[in-house]
Amino acid sequence: MSSPKRPGRRKADGPAAETPLPACSPIVIERVSPALDGGLYPVKRLAGSRCEVEATVFRDGHAVLIAVVRWRRAGRKGWSSAPLAPANPGLDLWRGSFPLDEPGRYRFLIEAWTDRYGSWLADLRKRVEGGQPDVRSEALEGMELLREGLGKAAGVHRTVVETALAALDGAGTPAAALAAASGGGVPALLACLGPGPDASCSAELEVAADRPLACCGAWYEMFPRSQGSVPGKSGTFLDAEARLPDLQAMGFDVVYLPPIHPIGRTARKGRNNSLACGREDPGSPWAIGNEAGGHTAVEPSLGTLADFDRFAAAARSRSMEVALDLALQCSPDHPWVEEHPAWFQRRPDGSIKYAENPPKKYQDIYPLDFSTADRSGLWREMLRVVRFWIGHGVRIFRVDNPHTKPLPFWRWLIGETQAEDPGVIFLAEAFTRPPMMHALAKAGFTQSYTYFTWRHTKRELTDYALELADGPGRDYFRPNFFANTPDILPPILQTGGPPAFRLRLVLAATLSPSYGIYSGFELCENAALPGREEYLDSEKYEIKPRDWDRPGNIKDLVAAVNRIRRENPALRELSNVRFLPADNENILFFSKSAADGSNTLLIAVNLDPSRPQACTVAVPADLPGLPRGSFAVKDLLDGQVYRWGERNYVRLDPAVRPAHILRVEG
């Protein structure tokens, strides 16, 4: 084989003095975690917790190393640091942690260097323990290292080093030398004097620490215009305010409103998405903008901006937060259409293109062109909209169809927003292929809609929950299990009656720390367009006041489940789910347990809404918090207490109860 020569690179056999040697720390720092795509995106954590870090750190030879984690909150000056400890020396694995005291972005890195004094001391110990009769030469080397340390130490630390130095100098035997060198805390002190000359750093990695509601919450979605009581007449923010006690009683944390902005008139859709629109038809709230304003205005029939402010304040006073819909699109009547003609794509005849996904057409909606020549103007206006609502007390945005807008836009918008208030939550309403779902979460979305409505069987639920709990997304993809939405009435709810609503509620609320229902779920509304997942007479196109207490509602169950969620920390985590054996394909059996064993739940759900199912379920002995032998479990839904053991009989009649939510009693 011919060996290609680079001309001029090599000169006979003489030294090749041309290229400088590479910079050279002998220390390798690898597999730092948590890390997402090599630090390109932040991993997500809960503010108030500690970020556990881990790294593989090693170098050539037998020297002793020191490794630390250094961290800094975004926007703050100066790095803090804490030592890592060897966790598995055989694998060169080190562990440590740092505090995420408040919400915000944190940067961290691992630094490591050779502990020269520690290495010398470890050698000395082996020599002395190996019986080396004379360590005077070694002692001289140690004294040299101590003198170096003296140059860096200050105050009382100087005394410690000076004492060791004198003792080592005067040591008459190897054992005395070892005692002098290792006593008085001098090894730890020298180790703390800062990085040695061969220090190596990992890349900087990022952590986003979020407030609790970002990680866990029960959401209720409602159209304010349907909160009145007169058929055909728009409800108002005042009516919506009147519903808040009801929502509070059910135990919700977030009340999410579809768009509240003025609704376009051009090509307005009629009932059931009809192209023919009646005089009284209110149109889709997602067709945003008319002569009354656009994304920073409110639909006049709902009231005024002041009414909205009052509604939001009332929600806060009842420990709930308002989430607004962020749907970045326009009706043909939106002010932006005149003010910013360059923000819209046009046909060859000069007319603006309405939204299409051929062959589907959405004549009442103009998409914004995010790659417009006036990208800067468009993007900054979107940021202004978000800031406007933040100014009105909104700190949660449910983002409509984010997967049809460029990812760099979201990364920028969310980054700019959270740089000012890291507590602002963005929920991505993307139902698309997995890579885009994940990319949105990486780009900064706090939470994500999921495939939950399409996961029904034991296998589907198990696989999906484990993928979310243990898959690569566990560090950044936070699911929000909505059991229904105005766009999705899944077949099981259409055909399963109230038992189906009950079982899906329990699954959503216990498998995911964040979950939600769209109003009407608690009434078991289930009329669909034939053969579709779309609601019949969808509220998207009409005003639908209801009797929110009508017979057949499952509000008591909703309230009970939300109470159980609040009282049991195990339900506020995602990754602590463990699926357990149940010898019936219709019974899903799983545990949720706090790592410290303080709270362990055993949950059995009958997935069949039509008939009773029974089986034997197995409880493994290694579950955190499980007493030895038999133990008491209390059903938190009805207060009944059972004596359980390794194997237990379970029977669930959907007419009576959807599930057991059993707490292991201490």
Next chain:
Amino acid sequence: MSSPKRPGRRKADGPAAETPLPACSPIVIERVSPALDGGLYPVKRLAGSRCEVEATVFRDGHAVLIAVVRWRRAGRKGWSSAPLAPANPGLDLWRGSFPLDEPGRYRFLIEAWTDRYGSWLADLRKRVEGGQPDVRSEALEGMELLREGLGKAAGVHRTVVETALAALDGAGTPAAALAAASGGGVPALLACLGPGPDASCSAELEVAADRPLACCGAWYEMFPRSQGSVPGKSGTFLDAEARLPDLQAMGFDVVYLPPIHPIGRTARKGRNNSLACGREDPGSPWAIGNEAGGHTAVEPSLGTLADFDRFAAAARSRSMEVALDLALQCSPDHPWVEEHPAWFQRRPDGSIKYAENPPKKYQDIYPLDFSTADRSGLWREMLRVVRFWIGHGVRIFRVDNPHTKPLPFWRWLIGETQAEDPGVIFLAEAFTRPPMMHALAKAGFTQSYTYFTWRHTKRELTDYALELADGPGRDYFRPNFFANTPDILPPILQTGGPPAFRLRLVLAATLSPSYGIYSGFELCENAALPGREEYLDSEKYEIKPRDWDRPGNIKDLVAAVNRIRRENPALRELSNVRFLPADNENILFFSKSAADGSNTLLIAVNLDPSRPQACTVAVPADLPGLPRGSFAVKDLLDGQVYRWGERNYVRLDPAVRPAHILRVEG
């Protein structure tokens, strides 16, 4: 919660015009493979093969994308490119490949952009198939794209575009427009006109393509000084040359020599590593250097450099290559000690430190100080040594204890060497913790010694082989299974007699494409120091001529196994191993099969050297190359043919045969 404000960052609700928007390609390219630590290190492949690449590529919305792989050989100008094809559209997965025509480093990246014409055409197709009655407006858009393409196209391509343009212009019906737009190869042509304005690139990644011997070879290690016939008298390169026919007959590819340089006299070790050295004791070849020279000289008792050249040429003429030991350390008598006093660490009294791993002492060896102030001089001299031997035809180096020298040094040395001749092979003799073993492979070592000598049970062998075949190292860590070394005589060989040698030979030679034995293995030499893995009367400290044909040797088996390796491509791959059920813990049963089914081996080894073992083994129906129903297998060791099916009885008597190496007959 208080929201920390960055002063001066935001101005009321007005547009925040301060910071420029980020650069913005909407296209995401993720999970590009092969990639090692994000491109920091090259993955390893075989020259002459194609590098299969894969990436997840997507963007917002529904546009059609084009993705390509671009590659370039190191030192060559200009990039080549080839299209990727969608491999799993539901996961946005794309695949392709590029050729690794010759050994060397290659860089590649994935580039993707929006196919604007393709996207327009896909929309048009949906419109036409959806029955849209008038597509004249859409046709005008398509014509605009065609005109743009015309600006970039040349020669015959212009005609294709012009024809499509005219046809689209004249199309009277939607169907005609679709036919005009999609015909004549115009979509593919426009897709090939190069990256669109929204193109996005992955990071550049690296592949090292190696010559076949880097991936697969049978190694024989011998001390040339033991190749003579007179006890106590050093053999020479001439004697070693006389052994070559024997090695060729056994089927070896590489003959590896421990250091051939002058051996130090100061503190020279006597027999069995004794501190007392007799007049005739030749010393350890790893104590390199005396008045006759250092790393670029040869020990005078072996002959001259010309004799070495002749030996190496003779090996080449017999289809073998010589591997030299690269032990970067000195005897106290090495010329470098005087010439480069700064290259050695000193005690406080000014004396040079000999090698120690307390409490062990190696008084005959001075380590080099790789962090010396004269780092540049030291490193470049090491490179000069390597180049010197390359100048004498050596292209394989077995590197002694690389884990005691800095990783950046190896990366530099191997990089500089392979930039001139990518066919130079470096084998890392590191027996240490897994992270360093892997780091050396990442730093550039072509092959690595392994833990094979310490893996004996079915479970140990299975776990280890699968870790190497399927673990993270599969892209860069190439094992070389040595069955013994001058430092390692494992207990099973000490106690198991010839059957143990036979079974370990078959395991090494069939589980790993590269394997080796140290001379004496074929004679079943097994005398050890009591309670240690060290040979009694180790050849490291004395001259040991033998009768290489003495009774009890297993040279026929060695020859047979190496012949089988040459004749069966399935044994030249690492990752094609599959462990199969055998209901006896003492019988290891596995398959090795070429992916195309052209070569399938079934290998059963009795792990118990002391008694016959029998069991039923199961052959799964989905093995590549397996005929339906029953099939013939031929034992390549003895030529016997058996009729096999799904389950088969196997009995292996260690006194008769160590293993079946069965080839599935077509």
